[in-house]
Amino acid sequence: MKYTKKIVLLLSVFTVLYSCSTRKDTLIxxxxxxxxxxxxxxxxxxxxxxxxxxxxxxxxxxxxxxxxxxxxxxxxxxxxxxxxxxxxxxxxxxxxxxxxxxxxxxxxxxxxxxxxxxxxxxxxxxxxxxxxxxxxxxxxxxxxxxxxxxxxxxxxxxxxxxxxxxxxxxxxxxxxxxxxxxxxxxxxxxxxxxxxxxxxxxxxxxxxxxxxxxxxxxxxxxxxxxxxxxxxxxxxxxxxxxxxxxxxxxxxxxxxxxxxxxSSENKKDSALLAFNKIINFKKAPYKYKMHAHIELAKNATNDSTSAAILEKMYALIKERENRPYLDELNYQIGYLHEQNDSIELAVDFYNKSLRAESDNIKQKTFTYERLGNINFQNSEYLAASAYYDSILNIAVDTLNLRFRRIKRKHRNLASLIDFEKTVSKNDSILRIVSLPKSEQEAFFQKYIDDLKKKDEEAAQLKLNQQAFGDTFGGNILKSNKKGKWYFYNTESLNYGKAEFQKIWGNRALEDDWRWSSQINSNITDNDSITVNKKSSRYDLASYLKTIPTEKEKIDSLHLERNEALYQLGVIYKEQFKDTKLAINRLERVASLNPNKELILPINWHLYQIYTNLNNDIKAAKHKNIILTDYSTTKFAQVIKNPNKPIKEEIAVNKIEELYKEMYYLYKEDKFDETVTKINEILPTIQNSKLIPKFELLKAYAIGKYKDKEAYKIALDFVAVSYGNTEEGKKAKEIVNQLSK
CATH class of the missing domain: 1.25.40.10 (Tetratricopeptide repeat domain)
Structure with missing residues (x-):
């Protein structure tokens, strides 16, 4: 009987398996x-x-x-x-x-x-x-x-x-x-x-x-x-x-x-309808709703719309759930204020955007760019350059058109910043040189006192961090028993006692136990708040020795400062069209008894600026200097015949001959004379294609008899002013090599 049941069971299983074959077309x-x-x-x-x-x-x-x-x-x-x-x-x-x-x-x-x-x-x-x-x-x-x-x-x-x-x-x-x-x-x-x-x-x-x-x-x-x-x-x-x-x-x-x-088609009303539809779409993911609000701000069509959107943006910032979007919201509020000419408010919100915690690098680059542009428009070129530099330091994709434009702007500012730094540095040195000995000592003593105070504060801060930051609070938090209060946690309490004794020693329970005089020998010299009084950082004599006393060195500082001021005046006038700063730099260098070769170009540039500003009185002043002291120059001829079309004043073959003369002067090691002659020639060949060659030769000559910094500044000027020429590219290549 049992044998029969087994056979029936096996046959049933076989039948089911056979009926489930992929080759059998059955219902089962x-x-x-x-x-x-x-x-x-x-x-x-x-x-x-x-x-x-x-x-x-x-x-x-x-x-x-x-x-x-x-x-x-x-x-x-x-x-x-x-x-x-x-x-x-x-x-x-x-x-x-x-x-x-x-x-x-x-x-x-x-x-x-x-x-x-x-x-x-x-x-x-x-x-x-x-x-x-x-x-x-x-x-x-x-x-x-x-x-x-x-x-x-x-x-x-x-x-x-x-x-x-x-x-x-x-x-x-x-x-x-x-x-x-x-x-x-x-x-x-x-x-x-x-x-x-x-x-x-x-x-x-x-x-x-x-x-x-x-x-x-x-x-x-x-x-x-x-x-x-x-x-x-x-x-x-x-x-x-x-x-x-x-x-x-x-x-x-x-x-x-x-x-x-x-929006890209400038159909603002249609764009607003689309973004509002997202905001009103209840099931839309939150990120689309938030960026729809931001896009509404970008596409504001008039003042009333802008005011309503601005009010909404303020409300969004206050909501806790919008913290991940604070950088974008603050940026957009800043942009709306900038469009409404509220520049101070715009700058405030741009800075808030930068302070917001975010890993959105591209947003930061746009914020830096807005701040850079505002400073650039306000003639704050040093600050603008710093913002553009920040963009280039954090940007990931620097190959697109936008970043190439920023790079070019930053590069153009580079030589200007170098010239400004030269003027500032030399002015500071020359001011100290002009002080009596007693005032020089007082100046550096004040600097030393301030330096000591900062060092002591830094040492005390480090000491406090070691005592109560890194050990007392930092490592304890790593304890596995995080759920207990510190004084109920035996492990943390024992650890704290050991660290206290390691740093402070066995202290009596008394007032003022933390004074530096009570600190035990376990504190290293580096951590002590007592500074080394004999350090060269605090030695007055070492500072006084740095003040130049040789006439040649002082004269070189004057010449370098005046040349930088002149170059700044030309850059502000020609490249940045900033007549106010151009006048400031050129008028100042004119008042500082500059080298003879700078007097004519200074007066020529000032004459052009004041003529364009319709300031006839000041234009006449510089015109008279040119006509009186430089009557035989091409500048005087241009002034006497203002209606005559300005063509290249000297024939091309004549310019080539002049360049050869300058080159031979350079080869004869007459570097100072080469620079002087080129400065006299340049204003007379304003429309010549050979100007970059003269400028590069001038830079080479400066590099032969001046220091490395002056050489770099001269090359920077060629690289920035004539960047698309072979001479400009060569100058940039040399600057890169000098910077390594």
């Missing part, structure tokens, strides 16, 4: 494989796929200063994998895969599960698939490959579904994904054609497409048209997609991109 077999595919293999694959998409969305950082991509994913341009032509079945499901290798990424796992479903549960009987879940497996396979940037194998999977399962319920979604994949391989024309067939002619067995599918399709069409640079068509389908708004993430993104397109 179809349902068994469909259920296993859906709720076992595909379920795990789809969960892995969702995880991968979530990781992409969480890790993707939008550049809100650029038009957002419609799909928040960044693909590497050169990472398109060529498929294995022997993949079999036309589906490419075993593309370059080895059975023994195990996937580790979410999309790799999703692909692995899809392949497993196809291989183990596929029921292709008489060229007809009997497992209704296999089309879902191929669909998942294509999507996983899409996100892995394996577009050609992804296309194979999508095409296989479309060709093999034309009646599948996901056929429309598969065609949309196929179109997206074609866009990625620069085949946007096919994507547009296939999407038009799907959405316009309704190339599907269903009467109508679901709203979610339509939204996805319109978004894909907009992607294709953006790729094809057909912005008007892209707008058309973005509008259709944003009329549906079933997908909260994609819908908000579509609205934002639509608003950005309107």
């Amino acid at each position: 077999s179809r349902n068994w494989h469909a259920l296993n595919t859906k709720f076992n293999v595909l379920f795990n694959g789809q969960e892995a796929f969702k995880k991968g998409v979530k990781e992409i969305n969480d890790g993707y950082k939008d550049d809100w200063f650029q038009q957002l991509p419609l799909e928040p994913i960044k693909f590497e341009e050169d990472k398109i994998i060529i498929p294995n032509l022997n993949s079999g079945m036309g589906s490419g499901f075993n593309d370059n895969k080895k059975e023994e290798s195990k996937a580790t990424t979410p999309f790799g796992i999703a692909e692995e599960k899809a392949v497993k479903a196809i291989q183990k549960h596929g029921m292709n009987i008489n060229d007809l698939e009997r497992n209704r879940q296999i089309d879902d497996a191929y669909f998942l396979l294509g999507k996983a490959r899409y996100y892995e940037q394996r577009f050609i194998p992804a296309l194979e999977a999508f095409n296989y579904v479309i060709a093999t399962y034309p009646d599948a319920n996901l056929i429309a979604e598969t065609k949309i994904w196929r179109a997206k994949t074609n866009i990625r391989i620069d085949n946007e024309e096919f994507a547009i054609e296939s999407m038009n067939l799907l959405l316009k002619i309704k190339d599907t067995l269903e009467a109508d497409l679901p709203e979610e599918t339509k939204e996805h399709g319109y978004t894909t069409l907009a992607m294709a048209y953006i790729k094809a640079d057909s912005i008007q068509n892209a707008k058309k389908y973005l509008i259709k997609a944003t009329d549906i708004l079933k997908d909260r993430n994609q819908g908000a993104r579509n609205l934002f991109v639509l608003g950005q397109i309107y």
Whole structure:
């Protein structure tokens, strides 16, 4: 009897297994494989796929200063994998895969599960698939490959579904994904054609497409048209997609991109409508709402709109949940104030933007740039240069047009800053030189006293940090028993006692126990607040020795300062068109008894400036100097014949001869004479293409008889003023070598 039961049981098991074979077209077999595919293999694959998409969305950082991509994913341009032509079945499901290798990424796992479903549960009987879940497996396979940037194998999977399962319920979604994949391989024309067939002619067995599918399709069409640079068509389908708004993430993104397109076209009203729609879209993710508020500020059309938006921005700043956006909000408030000519308020909010905790480097570069431009416009060139320098120090992508412009501006300021520093340094030295001995001693003694005070404060701060910062509070926090109060935590209490004795020793319970005189020998000399009174830092005699006393050295300081002042005057006049500072520097150098070769060009530049300002009295003063003392020069001839067209005063061949003369002077080691002669020649050849050659030769001569700093300043002037010439490039190359 028992033997019979065993036989019946074995036969039953065999019958069930046989009926569940992938080669048997039975009801049990179809349902068994469909259920296993859906709720076992595909379920795990789809969960892995969702995880991968979530990781992409969480890790993707939008550049809100650029038009957002419609799909928040960044693909590497050169990472398109060529498929294995022997993949079999036309589906490419075993593309370059080895059975023994195990996937580790979410999309790799999703692909692995899809392949497993196809291989183990596929029921292709008489060229007809009997497992209704296999089309879902191929669909998942294509999507996983899409996100892995394996577009050609992804296309194979999508095409296989479309060709093999034309009646599948996901056929429309598969065609949309196929179109997206074609866009990625620069085949946007096919994507547009296939999407038009799907959405316009309704190339599907269903009467109508679901709203979610339509939204996805319109978004894909907009992607294709953006790729094809057909912005008007892209707008058309973005509008259709944003009329549906079933997908909260994609819908908000579509609205934002639509608003950005309107803004780029200067259609402010349409842009405002799009961004307001995001704000009123309850399901929109918060980041889109916040940046929609910021975009409203960028697109304010009039004062009343600006005032209302400004009030809203103030309210947003006060909300705790908006702390991650404080840098952007403060920047935008600053920008609105700047547009309203409230410069002080603008600067205040720009600085608040910089102080806000944020890892948004690009936002910081824009804030630094605004502050740099404000200082530049206010003739605060040193501060402007510092802000531009900050941009170049933190910027990641410095190759685009914006950063090249900033680099050029910063480079132009570099020589100006060097000249200003030279003037400031030499003025300080010469002022000290002019003081009586007693005042010199008083000056440096005050400096030493201030230095001692700062050193003592720094030493005391370090001591306090060692006693109560690094040990008392810092290491205790690392205790595993963080939940207990300090004095109830035996471990922390014992540690604290040991550290106290290590630093302070055994102290009696008395007042003023922390005075430095009570500190035990465990405190190192470096930590003591008592400074070394014999340090050279505090030696008055060592400072007095640095004051130059030789006449040659003092005269050199005067000459260097005057040359820098003259160069500053020319730079402010010619490059920055800042007549106020140009007059200031040129008038000052004129009052300092400059070298003879500077007098004529100084008066000429001042004559030109005052003439342009219609200040006839001061223009006449400098004109008379030129006509009286330099009547035979070309400058005097130009003044006497103002209506005569200014042509190149000297013929080209004559200029070449002059250059040869200067070059021979230079080769004869007459460097001082070379510089003097070139300074006399330069004003007379203002329109000549050979000016850069003269300037570079002058810089070489300066480098031969002056110090390295003067040589660099002269080369900087050539590099900045004639940067596009061979001479300018050569000067820049030498400056770079000198700076190493």
